[in-house]
Amino acid sequence: MINHQDSDIPMFTGTIDELLNHSMTIDPEMVEQKVKDNEKRMCIELLMNNFKCSPEEAEVIYNEIALEEVKQTVDTMVEEGLIEI
Numbered sequence: 001m002i003n004h005q006d007s008d009i010p011m012f013t014g015t016i017d018e019l020l021n022h023s024m025t026i027d028p029e030m031v032e033q034k035v036k037d038n039e040k041r042m043c044i045e046l047l048m049n050n051f052k053c054s055p056e057e058a059e060v061i062y063n064e065i066a067l068e069e070v071k072q073t074v075d076t077m078v079e080e081g082l083i084e085i
Helices: 016-023 028-051 055-079
Strands: none
Touching: 028 055
């Protein structure tokens, strides 16, 4: 395995059979967390570029957006009767 130069995610090199065998040993929760971390990093970079702000300010904006998305999801679930608050 080698690391892609722009990422801390190891890139697999080998045959298809080796890749399939390797895939069977990967922890799905670890993969999901890596995807979430990467998406968050990319969003923060985008916010920094668009708003010309610091990483700390971009993270505050990111967290506000994430909280609003959760609120909208919960509101929809309440309206549909799936949950009660």
